[in-house]
Amino acid sequence: MQCLDCRKDVGSQLTNEHLLACSGLTLQEYALRHHLPLDMILSTDQINQADDLSLYRKPGRSVNKLALDVLAGLEMARALKQHGEFTIVSLGIRRLEQLLWYLESLCSLGFQFRQEYTYEDSTHRVIAKNSLKIPSAWLASQIEQSSTGSFLQRLSILVAHIGEIHAGYLFIDFPESKDAIRISDHLERNFHIHLKHLDASKHENGILARCKTRTDSSCLLSLVKEYLENIPVAKDRFFGKYDQATVVKELVFDSAHFITDHPGKCANLHGGRYAMRVKVRDQIDPLTGFVVDYGHLKQTVSRKVIAKLDHQTLNYVTAGLSWRSSTELLTVYIWENLIEYLPGLTELQIFETDRSYCSYTGPKLHELQKRGQNVLLDYFSSDNLGKSGLRWLLHQDMRERLKVIG
Numbered sequence: 001m002q003c004l005d006c007r008k009d010v011g012s013q014l015t016n017e018h019l020l021a022c023s024g025l026t027l028q029e030y031a032l033r034h035h036l037p038l039d040m041i042l043s044t045d046q047i048n049q050a051d052d053l054s055l056y057r058k059p060g061r062s063v064n065k066l067a068l069d070v071l072a073g074l075e076m077a078r079a080l081k082q083h084g085e086f087t088i089v090s091l092g093i094r095r096l097e098q099l100l101w102y103l104e105s106l107c108s109l110g111f112q113f114r115q116e117y118t119y120e121d122s123t124h125r126v127i128a129k130n131s132l133k134i135p136s137a138w139l140a141s142q143i144e145q146s147s148t149g150s151f152l153q154r155l156s157i158l159v160a161h162i163g164e165i166h167a168g169y170l171f172i173d174f175p176e177s178k179d180a181i182r183i184s185d186h187l188e189r190n191f192h193i194h195l196k197h198l199d200a201s202k203h204e205n206g207i208l209a210r211c212k213t214r215t216d217s218s219c220l221l222s223l224v225k226e227y228l229e230n231i232p233v234a235k236d237r238f239f240g241k242y243d244q245a246t247v248v249k250e251l252v253f254d255s256a257h258f259i260t261d262h263p264g265k266c267a268n269l270h271g272g273r274y275a276m277r278v279k280v281r282d283q284i285d286p287l288t289g290f291v292v293d294y295g296h297l298k299q300t301v302s303r304k305v306i307a308k309l310d311h312q313t314l315n316y317v318t319a320g321l322s323w324r325s326s327t328e329l330l331t332v333y334i335w336e337n338l339i340e341y342l343p344g345l346t347e348l349q350i351f352e353t354d355r356s357y358c359s360y361t362g363p364k365l366h367e368l369q370k371r372g373q374n375v376l377l378d379y380f381s382s383d384n385l386g387k388s389g390l391r392w393l394l395h396q397d398m399r400e401r402l403k404v405i406g
């Protein structure tokens with residue numbers, strides 16, 4: 001077999017040892033560089049190998065402070081997973097440098113790096129997994145030791161590991177709500193940075209937190225900037241500039257509605273299928289290759305919109321639609337329901353039939369925060385309704401006249 005990097009004959013199989021000496025690459029990176037399936041470059045004795053506890057050496061007593069902070073940050077991100085006799089931290093191959101940065105401090109605790117290759121029945125191919133691993137028995141006391149440390153260093157690890165930036169807003173999906181509350185309180189009290197808690201965490205007991213404003217986002221990022229800049233890859237995600245793209249998700253819902261005071265047939269209660277296109281425009285995240293994951297987009301729209309509107313009478317869902325649930329007002333209502341979660345929202349289209357649709361681009365999140373709910377939706381819910389100087393005409397002593405008129 002010939003190594004495509006150095007063109008030397010490497011015998012019957014290409015090994016990590018050869019690649020590290022020749023190009024510094026791991027086998028998975030080599031496979032990606034030369035766009036080859038892993039199955040083709042691995043021999044069977046490299047696949048599905050069990051790891052061996054005896055290859056790990058228990059470290060001495062001295063542990064550096066950074067290691068404990070990294071460990072505590074990863075613990076907060078719930079990134080330490082049990083896997084057999086080992087505790088592991090995994091990241092995808094695009095984030096290998098980040099994993100190695102963790103390793104630089106965590107090796108003092110006994111962590112080692114592994115790139116392991118397994119044949120997965122469900123995917124019918126060999127998958128590589130990049131992890132830092134440590135025998136679980138060694139870890140418990142070290143996590144205890146890490147109860148105090150640098151708040152900012154730990155926060156930076158949390159942000160680097162699970163933070164995401166969308167349209168200038170930093171999101172952290174905290175796996176545990178108590179961590180979200182603790183960190184939010186600390187940031188508010190000590191740094192006047194506000195996190196908004198959103199009910200869209202992908203974790204059962206979690207909270208999706210978003211920096212409330214873009215100013216909060218940039219304040220938080222500058223607070224941990226000196227730490228994040230040390231962490232390769234994280235620096236790219238949070239401070240790099242990349243091309244933008246628009247992703248579009250189409251979802252449908254069935255609803256009934258009627259249009260009050262309308263001269264045509266639409267004054268009657270009738271049902272229909274609405275096809276909705278949600279467009280989100282943002283930078284392409286270099287670490288995911290996505291603007292926003294289509295699955296996340298679908299889940300957010302399903303939860304915040306479809307669940308409220310599907311198989312409902314739109315006029316009875318909210319006061320903003322009670323008078324006229326036109327597609328125009330519907331897009332405004334949906335926009336306001338989504339923008340907190342999808343600040344890159346750039347256009348909504350709602351098709352009432354194949355040939356009739358409404359397209360709407362509403363205010364950006366920072367504009368909405370400044371001006372409040374759209375006036376188009378609040379006529380019937382506004383406190384001003386019923387307060388005009390003309391309402392005396394409807395008072396008790398005028399009832400007779402109203403009867404005559406009516």
Ligand SMILES: [Zn+2]
Pocket residue numbers: 003004005006007008018019022023
């Ligand atoms: Zn080579």
